[in-house]
């Protein structure tokens with residue numbers, strides 16, 4: 001009997017070597033968001049055979065069946081984490097809705113031809129369900145204004161997610177290095193499987209940090225490949241640089257007291273043209289004064 005079966009199987013196999021079902025493409029997203037939906041696609045080629053069934057399994061458990069010759073071609077079976085939207089499902093597509101943590105797993109599409117061979121092929125892929133943060137990253141502890149020598153100490157918090165978010169701080173669009181950071185810290189939030197991530201930016205402001213008296217601080221939270229959000233904060237330099245103080249004084253209604261130039265300090269001349277001219281004229285005045293004094297003494 002067994003020999004006979006083997007023989008017929010071999011004969012049948014030999015008779016129609018072309019009639020072998022093939023799966024052309026299994027389109028299953030590797031990463032999906034919790035609460036969202038997923039469209040699973042399974043394209044096949046019957047190679048001349050007739051379709052008997054398309055079946056879908058999650059972790060070895062059948063949850064969907066399509067049999068074209070049946071009165072009700074679509075059947076679906078309760079499986080944890082798998083909710084099928086039948087109206088958006090067919091022989092080549094299954095739509096899953098209300099994805100939850102339990103939806104993660106190995107999904108298989110299995111296609112069978114008609115009797116007598118019931119030639120069956122399958123392909124399978126993993127789906128991982130991520131929990132994305134409800135809000136973008138939140139910044140705390142930042143001031144509006146800083147000056148050179150001040151310490152910036154601020155936290156960036158990405159609310160509960162699974163897996164945890166990767167956080168980056170950027171100073172003027174350049175990723176802050178480790179010596180500018182503390183943390184990260186991880187905390188479980190309301191849901192025990194959701195992790196909140198905190199990263200502290202901690203550095204002393206240098207003159208190189210300001211671009212036209214502003215500094216852009218940005219925090220970026222990423223859960224690859226589904227999620228990336230950022231929050232930006234523009235900081236301004238609060239103290240007007242000292243070299244401008246002379247030109248500012250008349251505005252306050254005070255008489256500008258002539259100051260003797262500091263010859264050694266070239267940095268003052270570098271930035272401010274007005275100041276430069278002022279310095280030159282007071283230098284001239286000083287020379288004149290010396291000359292007059294000299295003339296009076298020699299007279």
Ligand SMILES: *[C@@H]1O[C@H](CO)[C@@H](O)[C@H](O)[C@H]1NC(C)=O
Pocket residue numbers: 140141153154155185198200
């Ligand atoms: C940032 O959060 C950590 C962890 O909660 C905390 O230890 C630190 O003091 C916070 N830093 C600031 C600037 O709030």
